[in-house]
Amino acid sequence: MKKFINNTDTLLAESLSGFARAHADIVQLNTQPHFVRRIKPTAPGKVALISGGGSGHEPLHTGLVGFGMLDAACPGQIFTSPTPDQMLAAAQAVENGGGVLFIVKNYAGDVMNFEIAAEMLDCPHETVLVSDDVSFPKTHSTGRRGVAGTLIVEKIVGAAAESGADLATCKALGDRVGLVTASMGVALSSCTVPALGKPTFDISDNEIEMGVGIHGERGRERLAISSATKIVEYLGRMIDDDLKPQKGQIALLHINGFGATPLMELHLIYELASNFWEKRGVNICRSLVGNYTTSLDMAGCSITLSLLDEELLRLWDAPVHTTALRWCC
């Protein structure tokens, strides 16, 4: 294992400290327990948006704390759910009369821990569960995993909360965005969790893992590597079959890098995916290309399509000012 590291036990705390110091104009770090919050208090009556999950996916979620998105994020150890005390402390720190909305990726540990925290909360609260990964059918035993579409839910609900939407509205909106958002990923390489010190899975030089999870979980199938066009068509068909967009539908196309894939390749994937949906009459009116929901040092990417309407488009375009996503601040 070759990484910049002092000690696997202190990596997360040292890195979070660096993150908070580098972005002290936007976030502050609480250390006991760990959570990241905006430096500006939540406006009175505004719904407090809180997310979290295992670390190793940065900038998700800590990098999405700030105006127009999250009020706080709870980072767990690498690929490990945060604990209820983190979520509870974050909620108590940022809730300001509007209630709390938890945005949770569908993984058993995250779901359980956010549920425990929710039970302990003494303010109005709701949870949006994100499960946008179409690599397994909706009937899969634990449901679909939550992956790169989570950022889109956080952005759109974040904009609504900022403009004064109440808790029930934010909850309904988050669920609605989840229903029109589908993602699927492909890995060219494994990732290496520092505490393990070796790759999470083995994959040979001519193989790719189609439908890989963001922690290196098994995908839908392992195939011989093929052209970028064929890879995009495979992922695109899975997403398109799930969302079944009509001709003329407006959509957001998000190409997400897993961490080790150059921007040049992500823009190639964007070009091919744009062509794929253009041929099907879909109007790709918004885009996001880059490393947002990463898997440590994994090479690979995911494609996310989110079907928009005028309301969702307006909320996507609304000002945002986080460390990883910012426009019109």
Add this chain to the structure above:
Amino acid sequence: MKKFINNTDTLLAESLSGFARAHADIVQLNTQPHFVRRIKPTAPGKVALISGGGSGHEPLHTGLVGFGMLDAACPGQIFTSPTPDQMLAAAQAVENGGGVLFIVKNYAGDVMNFEIAAEMLDCPHETVLVSDDVSFPKTHSTGRRGVAGTLIVEKIVGAAAESGADLATCKALGDRVGLVTASMGVALSSCTVPALGKPTFDISDNEIEMGVGIHGERGRERLAISSATKIVEYLGRMIDDDLKPQKGQIALLHINGFGATPLMELHLIYELASNFWEKRGVNICRSLVGNYTTSLDMAGCSITLSLLDEELLRLWDAPVHTTALRWCC
């Protein structure tokens, strides 16, 4: 070689097309010859800032085209200088009475091609040569290489040009920023150029390349891997010895990922580098952490310190709206 690719001959063109489509609100692509320009014409009398270099370092330079930074960027083939016809066409497209400033990283091919283009220009023009890499002494035969500090030159000169500074002022400012900016990098792995299909250099599992160049050029020395703290102290000392900051000096600290190093590790490096200069009495008042001057899929990072004064700080903070860097737009 495992990459998302259709054909090494078409990769750059397809990727640039995707880049321009994904960011059509900021840039437009010219294809014969290739250059990327802002969609908005240069204001009359404003100095036109143009940079360029081999591709494979994205988002540098195409991702830095936009309000407050570059007017145009000329991407060469991967790790290969662009040609004079690109620079000339870009200059003719964006020059609007204020003259042209070329910002060039110090590599023989780039220097030669920008010189040829400059000779062919029939408008006032100047060139700022960036050579911020302190891994070799200033007396090195071809001078020092231009690396991640180039972004800082482009940001600060871009802000000045936007606010109406004339060509001579922009040229002098760029040279001044170069003199107070020093960088050094370290590689944990090689990168793989698609057309070659194999790693640029061999490095064993327990070695790191100190002072590596952004194309995988040989560094200052090859060492056994050590703790992140020791690596930062090595790089920090080289930079500190070069810039010799006074106690109380304000500075910008830029931690740049080479492409395959997770944000978590870059924030660890930021934490340690902040500690390093804080102990020396330097006031790190601005920061930039992320993948900006990359080397395809290389694992590693560079540290850049830029000594600021009130003017440079104001120009760094001035609004910028590019695909890779944006604030206060």
